[in-house]
Amino acid sequence: MASRNFIRRDLPLILVALTAFPILLNRFVTDDLLKNYWTTLGSWTSYISMIAWGLGVIYLFNGEYHALQMNKDKGIVPYLMFGILVGFSLLLVGMSILYADWTTMQLGIRHESYVWWYNGFYGAQSQAFYGLMFLYLMSASYRMLRFRNLEASILLLSGVIYTLRNTPIFNLYFPWMMPLGEWINNIGYTGGYNAALICMAFGSLLVGCRQLLGRERTAVEVTA
């Protein structure tokens, strides 16, 4: 039981402390050892996130495979198969040695075949979905931006003025709209944002201290 607690509770805390203290110290003390430690850990944040991309691809295909096995509605099969086809095509073309540029030792991600797949499938559909957001915003604005009460009215007015500031035709015929819109963004909004930012900073400090003291339950698997 004691060893189990050590692995689940104490070891993560030791690792957090070993990581956090040198990094905090590096902000206040000039020392080559601390700087090297900071540099190495900083680089590893990138490596870890890159590895996560690879894991994500494996997880995605595994999920697609299980969805095919478990789904009783066979109508979904063509959609899943098409997704797998496009995904594998991108992977195979991108990683193919046939398209490799041996002078630069690059695999095929800049080859015109890959760029065609990438723009034609991934680019087109993802941009279409981003564009759809405009329609959802339109529908939401119709339902939400109403003079219901004081708060909703302020939201409506400031939102509409800043939106109009970004619309060339209004700035042409109502020149006062542009400075007013910029004032709302640069002054009115800044106050609220800074207040939220300070709260977040204090909150992060608090969570950090709780983690280092072992009082943050999300950082450990068991409680004492």
Next chain:
Amino acid sequence: MALAKLGKIDYRFIYAFMTIITFIPLIYPIGIPTTVGDNVKNYVNKIETYPAGSVALTSFSGYITMLPDVEPIYVATYKLLFARGFKVLILLTDVDAPIVITQVLNKAGVDWSKEGIDFVIFPYMSMDEAAHVVFTDNIRSYFINDWKLRSLDNATNLPLMQEIYDYTDFDLVVGSTGHVSRYNVWCGIDIVAWGTGTGLLPFVGPFYDPINGPIYGYVGGASQGGELEIATGYLGDGIKTNDAKNLGIITLCIIIIIGNLSMLGEKEGGKE
């Protein structure tokens, strides 16, 4: 009562109406004039204050999803930087960036034979603040090659990099709001910000000050991309899409008015 019925417009009708309204000017451009905002003027003015040969670090996320919204800004900015004689370093910070940067630089009309002399592209690396710290302290502790795997110390292929080692060699950063703390507060480098309408505009306000910085000017979204094209004189896709944006926003205003009229109608109906 009639007003109250306005509040029950089917969302599919709104979608269809908006699609038609924004589609028309893409086929038949109307040519509505555009004015340039102060934030865009400050963005251009800041870049133009530097002498030829200054080094600009551009942080290029290049999400292909949002490319229509931000591509006019990228293209006009690179055209301006190269025309002003900047030496440009390009950080690829998103997984789409290695592909998108080629398209953007081709649209900006760069001379690829000058790669390594006038500009250098680093390999794609997912970069959070810790990674930016490492990069600014010593570029070679983070990257040993450019994106074509040529050593940064290779004076034949990358002569530009023989003069650049860390943040003290940067004059200007073109990035997003996320770079404020590292590049300006810690390193004292001036920043101008670029980005999408949704990714930049809501966050830039607190950091924007055209006189004291840290962000001296910003451009966000295709509409302001059109403004940037006018301010720089490099007209492109940004100005072409402004008609659609104008009509879309006018329709949005009409829809908001209809929504409020219907609420008024419901209130009146309730009193009766």
